[in-house]
Amino acid sequence: MTASGELRLTPRVRAWQQAGMRRGTAGRRRLAGVPIPRFRKLRVTREPAVLIGDPRLEGWETVGDFQDQETAVAWRDQLRQLGIAASLTADHPLDRAGRGDIYLVVPPGQWSRATEILENLD
16 A cells, blocks of 8 residues: 555556456456456367378278278278277378278277178178
């Protein structure tokens, strides 16, 4: 406080006032009435639909091969919905239309179940 009884503002509070910021009732800072989000959205990198030459899939068994990405993804999703860890891989990058040699692979322990499901889905 000053000698005349006025409240002395700290440099931080003065800067907030000049920028149009104020403290909200919940202790959140606001800029011109817009709340600053407390939790930022995490950016998750999505795995590509078809993995090209991925060494993580080296020991996996092939249960099907496809020529276009759309069909291969549909079959992979069917297996995943039924609880099988299926993935798509290719030796070479696909063309612009998503065509190429695409292999549907599963872990070695799930090969027999996956082939049984694929035969019954036809």
